[in-house]
Amino acid sequence: MGIFGRRTALGQFLYNCRYRAGESALRGFIGVLPYVPSQVIARVTTFMAWLAFQVMRGYRERMEKNLTAAMGVEFPSVAARKKMVWQAWRNFARTVLDTTLLMHLSKEKIIATVALEGEDHLRRALEKGKGVLALSAHLGSFTMIGARLAASGYPFSVVVKHPAHKRFAKLTDDYRTQVGIHTISAKPRREAVRGILKALRNNRIVLVIADEFKSGDQLVDFFGMKMPAPRGPATLALRTGAVTLPMFAIRQRDDSLLLSIGAPIEAVVCDDLDASVAATTAVYTRCIEQAIRRNPAQWNWLGLPRHGGQFSRAQTARLEQEARKASAAPSESEIRKTGTSA
Numbered sequence: 001m002g003i004f005g006r007r008t009a010l011g012q013f014l015y016n017c018r019y020r021a022g023e024s025a026l027r028g029f030i031g032v033l034p035y036v037p038s039q040v041i042a043r044v045t046t047f048m049a050w051l052a053f054q055v056m057r058g059y060r061e062r063m064e065k066n067l068t069a070a071m072g073v074e075f076p077s078v079a080a081r082k083k084m085v086w087q088a089w090r091n092f093a094r095t096v097l098d099t100t101l102l103m104h105l106s107k108e109k110i111i112a113t114v115a116l117e118g119e120d121h122l123r124r125a126l127e128k129g130k131g132v133l134a135l136s137a138h139l140g141s142f143t144m145i146g147a148r149l150a151a152s153g154y155p156f157s158v159v160v161k162h163p164a165h166k167r168f169a170k171l172t173d174d175y176r177t178q179v180g181i182h183t184i185s186a187k188p189r190r191e192a193v194r195g196i197l198k199a200l201r202n203n204r205i206v207l208v209i210a211d212e213f214k215s216g217d218q219l220v221d222f223f224g225m226k227m228p229a230p231r232g233p234a235t236l237a238l239r240t241g242a243v244t245l246p247m248f249a250i251r252q253r254d255d256s257l258l259l260s261i262g263a264p265i266e267a268v269v270c271d272d273l274d275a276s277v278a279a280t281t282a283v284y285t286r287c288i289e290q291a292i293r294r295n296p297a298q299w300n301w302l303g304l305p306r307h308g309g310q311f312s313r314a315q316t317a318r319l320e321q322e323a324r325k326a327s328a329a330p331s332e333s334e335i336r337k338t339g340t341s342a
Contacts, residue, residue, distance in 0.1 A: 016165070021053060023168050030103050031173075041097065049093035053086060054328040060085055063301040070223035070304070087297035091140070091251065098257070099143040102179050107151040110179070114141075114148040114249065118261035122205075124155070125264060131200030133237055133244045135265065137211035137288050140250040140298045141257055146207055148249070148259050152181030155204040159192060161212035199241045207247075209232045211288050211303045218278060220285040227285075227304065234280035237267045244284070248291050251298060262287075 033041065053060055063085045067075065075081045102110065125132045136142055146156045158176070160183050162169040173183045182204070184195035199206050213220075213227035220229040237244050246262035265287060268279035292299045 003089075015086065018168050020167075023171055026100075026171070030100050033101060034104050045093055045097045046090065049090050052093075053089050059302070060089065062306065063088065065306045066301045067224065067296070071293075074296075084297055085301065088299060088301055091298045092300055094251070095141045098141045102144075102147050103175060107180075110147055110151040114144050114257045114259050116148065116152070116261070118263075120156075120262045121245055121263055124150075125245055126154075126203060126205075128241075128243060129203050130203045130240060131203050131242040132198075133233060133242050134205050134207045134247045135233065135244050135284055135287065136207060136209055136247050137291065138209060138303060139211070139248055139288075139295060140293055140299045142209070142249055144249045144257060145247050145259060146176070146181040147179045149205060155182075155199075155202070156180065157184055157195075157199040157204050157206070158207040159184045159186050159196065159209075161186045164226055196236065197240065200236070200240050206242075208236075210284055211292075211299075213303055214305050218281045220282050222285055222289055225304075229281050229285055231277050231281060233284055234267065234277045235273075238269070238276050238280060247285050248289070248295075250295055 044159060064081050067081050071082075075084055105113065122132065134145065136145060146158055150156045158181055160172075160176075162172075162185055176183050182199070184192055184199065184206070186192050196206055210230065210233050213222055213229055216230040218229045218231045218234075220227055222229070233244070236242060244265045244267070246265060247259065249257055249259045252258055266284060268276055268283060270276045270279060301309035
């Protein structure tokens with residue numbers, strides 16, 4: 001980088017080379033998949049995941065710290081936590097494999113690969129004509145949610161944080177389009193909001209991944225810790241009237257995938273919007289926490305702030321100030337009466 005934050009000519013060249021290499025690797029991997037036996041692919045994926053797990057020490061240590069902070073009581077021994085972290089890492093690798101395999105599957109094969117539970121909830125929600133917010137997390141094979149629903153003919157959109165390299169970003173968008181998923185870019189933010197609102201007005205399903213507790217602006221309880229959560233999902237539900245449905249694609253014991261669609265999560269309406277957003281975000285967070293508790297080996301354990309779930313005093317003070325503005329929000333018992341979770 002130059003002295004003013006711009007890349008030097010050499011830095012830009014190396015940056016482009018890195019993404020071009022990644023593009024070639026992705027195209028090549030997807031291209032050879034049909035010619036390699038599935039058992040070989042599975043073994044290679046597991047080996048590469050293990051190799052990355054050994055090399056990327058910082059990530060696995062961070063995952064273990066987060067697991068300890070959130071579920072240390074359930075996994076009191078070091079050995080149990082290390083085992084759980086490895087299982088979570090391996091599951092993510094298998095999710096990546098599932099996603100690349102999609103490029104060679106017909107709609108019928110996708111439907112046969114991922115079982116669907118709770119489809120009636122989705123049909124009734126779409127009948128209202130205001131769109132659906134699919135509340136989910138980096139849990140299980142979450143990338144299969146859109147592919148499975150699109151294969152059944154449901155209009156599906158997803159908000160994506162694109163890589164800075166435009167060519168690589170376009171490649172991933174093209175792959176999503178190939179399986180029937182419409183992409184909404186997360187940046188610029190104003191354009192993202194417009195894209196989401198347009199999708200909801202067209203009665204589409206919009207996937208909302210709401211388990212990133214690093215830079216949100218709403219303080220919530222998550223595994224007994226105060227975490228910063230994004231206000232966006234709750235704000236969208238309250239302003240648009242879109243139905244919020246929890247959706248999680250979980251790997252079963254027999255290695256099959258099950259996409260479960262839960263009952264609608266009702267938005268909590270209070271005297272003012274800030275209080276309503278605070279209460280609704282709390283309900284959403286609790287739904288996600290419950291899903292993770294049921295399947296801890298299928299969450300990536302990277303969605304918390306660094307240093308074991310701690311964040312800066314400045315951020316804490318700002319979030320507490322926001323929370324005071326929403327002091328009219330109902331108590332936990334009142335939230336349970338007003339909102340429902342899967």
